[in-house]
Amino acid sequence: MTVWSIDARSGERRTEHAETTPQEVGALCRRAHDLLPVLDEAGPPGRAALLEAMADALDARTGELVAVADAETALGEVRLTGETARTSGQLRLFAEVLREGSFLDVRLDSADPGATPPKPDLRRMNVPLGVVGVFSASNFPFAFSVGGGDTASALAAGCTVVVKAHPLHPDTSVLTLAALRAGAEAAGFPGDIVQLAHGREAGIALVQDPRVKAIGFTGSVGGGRYLHDLAMSRPEPIPFYGELGSLNPLVVTPGAARTRLAEIAAGLSASATLGAGQFCVKPGLVLAPAGSGLAEAMAEHFTALDPQVLLGDPIREGFTAGAAERAAVPGLRTVATGRTGDGRQVTARLLAGPVSLLRSCDLLLEECFGPLTVVLEYEGEDELAEALAAAPGTLTVTLHSGPEEEKLAARLIALARERAGRLVFDAYPTGVTVGWAQQHGGPYPATTAPTTTSVGTAAVFRFLRPVAYQNCPPALLPPALRDDNPWSLPRRRDGVLELP
Amino acid sequence: MTVWSIDARSGERRTEHAETTPQEVGALCRRAHDLLPVLDEAGPPGRAALLEAMADALDARTGELVAVADAETALGEVRLTGETARTSGQLRLFAEVLREGSFLDVRLDSADPGATPPKPDLRRMNVPLGVVGVFSASNFPFAFSVGGGDTASALAAGCTVVVKAHPLHPDTSVLTLAALRAGAEAAGFPGDIVQLAHGREAGIALVQDPRVKAIGFTGSVGGGRYLHDLAMSRPEPIPFYGELGSLNPLVVTPGAARTRLAEIAAGLSASATLGAGQFCVKPGLVLAPAGSGLAEAMAEHFTALDPQVLLGDPIREGFTAGAAERAAVPGLRTVATGRTGDGRQVTARLLAGPVSLLRSCDLLLEECFGPLTVVLEYEGEDELAEALAAAPGTLTVTLHSGPEEEKLAARLIALARERAGRLVFDAYPTGVTVGWAQQHGGPYPATTAPTTTSVGTAAVFRFLRPVAYQNCPPALLPPALRDDNPWSLPRRRDGVLELP
Incomplete structure (x- = not known):
C-alpha cells in the first residue's frame, strides 16, 4: 500500500x-x-x-x-x-x-x-x-x-x-x-x-x-x-x-450590533473565511440580535469571495456534504455565497436563521470545516444565554459587547468560561499567538x-511526569534536585517559591 | 437494595x-x-x-x-x-x-x-x-x-x-x-x-x-x-x-545486604505488614542477593506476628485466595508464616524463590493486598536489573545500597524512575508524607x-483547567488577572515569574 x-x-x-x-x-x-x-x-x-x-x-x-x-x-x-x-x-x-x-x-x-x-x-x-x-x-x-x-x-x-x-x-x-x-x-x-x-x-x-x-x-x-x-x-x-472539533461561537450583543455592526461584519467575515475557513478556531456559529442585520451586512463580504481550493479531496468532499446538509436545514436561509469556480474549488457560504433552531437541530452545534458560518438570531438576553449554554466544549468563545453591557457580559462570560479554553473580547478567534499565556484547549469535543x-x-x-526522591544520598541526586542548584532553577523549598 | x-x-x-x-x-x-x-x-x-x-x-x-x-x-x-x-x-x-x-x-x-x-x-x-x-x-x-x-x-x-x-x-x-x-x-x-x-x-x-x-x-x-x-x-x-494497584519493589544490593542485613530485615518486615499489609505502598516484591539470607533474617519477624483482621470479608477472601495462589507457585517456598487465629483473621506470609520465576510467572508482578511479601533472589547485577525492568508501573521503588555502589545505584535509579512515582532510598515506602514535594502516582497500573x-x-x-482571556476589558477581568493583582498572586508576566 x-x-x-x-x-x-x-x-x-x-x-x-x-x-x-x-x-x-x-x-x-x-x-x-x-x-x-x-x-x-x-x-x-x-x-x-x-x-x-x-x-x-x-x-x-x-x-x-x-x-x-x-x-x-x-x-x-x-x-x-x-x-x-x-x-x-x-x-x-x-x-x-x-x-x-x-x-x-x-x-x-x-x-x-x-x-x-x-x-x-x-x-x-x-x-x-x-x-x-x-x-x-x-x-x-x-x-x-x-x-x-x-x-x-x-x-x-x-x-x-x-x-x-x-x-x-x-x-x-x-x-x-x-x-x-x-x-x-x-x-x-x-x-x-x-x-x-x-x-x-x-x-x-x-x-x-x-x-x-x-x-x-x-x-x-x-x-x-x-x-x-x-x-x-x-x-x-x-x-x-x-x-x-471546535465550533468557536461568537456572540454579538445588542450594544455591539448597535455601534459597530459594519466593523464586526467585515472582521467576522474575514475571520470565518481566512485560509478557506480551515482553521480550528474559525468562528462557525454567530449569535446576533434578531433584526440587527448582521448577516445581511456580512453578505457583501461573502459575495465578493473568490472560490477556494481546500487542503485536499477528502476535505473538499467533507465540506461540500456538510454545507449541503446545513443549507437544507428547514428555517436556515442562505444569505450569501461566494463566487463559484471549477469542480476542485469550493464556494464560501453564509447561512442564517432563528436561534430556536438549536433546540431541534444538533447539526448546528457541530463544526463544519471550511468557508461556512451560521448566524443565529436571538430575541432577548435569555434566548442568547440559552443558545450559548447549548454550545459544546470549544476552543474559543468570542464576545463583542458594549461598555454599558457589563452585567450581560458577566453572565455570558460565566457561560463561556465553562465551555471554552480561550475567551476573546471585541476581536476574532483566528490567529493563535504562541506564547506563555496562550491556552489552546477546552472541554470535549474541542479536546x-x-x-x-x-x-x-x-x-x-x-x-x-513527576517523580519524588525520598532521602536520596546527595551523590545520587539529579542536578535539578541538588542543594547547590547547578542549573539555577526556580524551585519551591518547603512550600515557598524561590527564584534563582 | x-x-x-x-x-x-x-x-x-x-x-x-x-x-x-x-x-x-x-x-x-x-x-x-x-x-x-x-x-x-x-x-x-x-x-x-x-x-x-x-x-x-x-x-x-x-x-x-x-x-x-x-x-x-x-x-x-x-x-x-x-x-x-x-x-x-x-x-x-x-x-x-x-x-x-x-x-x-x-x-x-x-x-x-x-x-x-x-x-x-x-x-x-x-x-x-x-x-x-x-x-x-x-x-x-x-x-x-x-x-x-x-x-x-x-x-x-x-x-x-x-x-x-x-x-x-x-x-x-x-x-x-x-x-x-x-x-x-x-x-x-x-x-x-x-x-x-x-x-x-x-x-x-x-x-x-x-x-x-x-x-x-x-x-x-x-x-x-x-x-x-x-x-x-x-x-x-x-x-x-x-x-x-502497586507492587512497590524494594531492592537490596549486595553492599546493603553485607552491611545492614538485620536492620533491613526488621524494617522491611515491619513495613510489609504494617496495617496488616493493607497500604497501597506496601513493599510487595523484594529483590535480594542470592545467598544473602535476607528472607531467613525476615522469618523471625513474620513468625512473631499476631493474626490480623482485615478491612472486611471481600478483602480477606481476596487475600486468602491470592496468598494460596502464590504459595502454590512452583519454586516459591514459604519461608515463614505468622501466628494463626480464628476464621476471621489472616496469617502473615513470607515467600521466597529465585528471581528467574519472574520470567514465567506474571502473578508475582501483581499486587497481593494484605500481609504478604515475596523475596526473589538474584545472581549478579544483570539479573537484578532484568528483574527490576520487568516490574510494571508502581507508586514506589525502594533502593537499599551501599556508598561504594554508586554505579549500580545509578543503573537501578534509571530503571526505577521509568516505572515509579517515588524513589525511596535506604528507608521504606510506607508512610506517605503530605506536603509540597510529595508524589503519589506512577505509570499504569499504579495509576x-x-x-x-x-x-x-x-x-x-x-x-x-486553564482559560485565557484575550483583550479582555479591565472591568470584566477576574481579580486574579487584574493589573493591580488584588490577591497578591505569584504571576508570570511575559514569561518572567514574579513573586508578590
Missing part, C-alpha cells in the same frame, strides 16, 4: 510513499525508546541547543518547504511562509522554556525527624514521560505537523517522537523530517530522535505500541475519537492529547484533555 | 443504608452543578476558610469518628486517630495552597501590536473543572475517603464533590459527611457542596453523569479499570484519576493518570 502526494490544485499525483508496516512502526518505537537516555543526558541546556538548531535548519529551508507544502495543500506562499516562521519560533520558544527551568517544577521539602509523623527529605521534579506519538494535522503542514508544537514540546520534555505523517502532505513531512534531522545532527544529536511513519495502519500501530507513552493528535472528531478509544483500551492506557494546552509554553507539561 | 455497615472483627451487621438510585445520583449531580458558582465566588480566601472550618469540624469529632471507623475496618484506634489528624491536616494544607496562589498559574502576556503577527493582550489562569466524583478507598476510611485528599483538592480547586461511599465503611462515611457539612455551614457555605451516594449502581451512575467532569478513585485494578473504561466511553470522556499525584499539594491541578 502507498500514500500519494497529491497536488491540491490539480489533483495530480506527485510522488509515492510506501506505507509504514506495523512491524516497521514497532522498530521505530524501539529505536525511539533506546534514544530516550540521549535526550535525558543532554539536560535542559542541551535540549535547548537541539531545538534551536532544528529551528535554524527549518528557517534555512523555508523556500523549499513552502513550495512543496503549497503544492500539497494550496494554502499559499504567504500563509505558509508565515507558518514556517511560527514553527521555528515555537521550537525557539521551547528552548526558552528549557533555559528558564520552571517546567521541571522542582519542589524540595526538608526532613523533620521530630515531626509527627516524622518527615523525610523529599525532592520532586518532572521527568520525561517516554516515547511520544504525534499525529500531524491536515491544516497546519508545519505548525501542527512533523516539526510542530507537539514535537517541539515533547522534545523539550525529553521525549523522543514518532510522527504519523498526514496523508495530505507526505512530501512536506519528509522534507521537514530531513530539516529537523539536519538540525539535530548539527547539534550533535542522532537524527532519529524524530521518526516518521506513513499510512492509517501505521497510525493504529503507533497508538498501540507498548513503548509509546502519550499521543498528541490534531484532527477530526471521528478520527480523534477512534484513536482516543484505542489509546484508552490498551493494556496500559496512555494520555491522549487530542484536539478534535480530549481539557486540563492541557497544545499551543504555548504550558504544552510541555503534557509530556512530563 | 441496601448497604450494610459490618463490624469487621465480628462480622455482625451494624446499620443499614439505602443504596442511592441512579435517579437520586442525577439529582445530587444537578445540585452539585448548581452550587459551583458558590465555590467560585468565594474565591481562594473563602475556600481556604471553608477547608479550615471542615478540618476543625473533623478534629472536634475525632473520638466519635475513630470509634465508628474502628468498628467498620478494625484498623485500630492509634492508626485511625493518626489518620483523622492527617485528613484534617490535608484540608489545612490545601487552605495554604489557596492562600499561596500558585495553583492559579496566572500568566500575563502583554500586547504588542507591532509584532509579526501582532500580539494581543493574553491573560491565563486556572478555573475549576466542574463537579468531581470521588470514590472512597477501603483502606483509608478518612484520608482517601469522604473528606480525604481527593475531596480536599477538588474543593480547593473550586469543584463541588459527590462521593461514592466505600461499602466497607458506610457509617464512617455518613459521620464524616456530617462533620464536613457542619464545617461548611460554620464557614457560611451550603453543606451540600459535598454529597454522598451508596451502592455499586450509584457509582456507575456517578461516572456516567454528564455534569460530572472528573473522577478521583482509589481502589483495585479491576474496579478502577472498569470505571476508567466507563469514563472514557462516555459521549464526553472525562479525566479519570485512578490509583489502582491511570501518570502525570498527576493524588497526595500532596500538586493534587489540586487534577481539578483545574
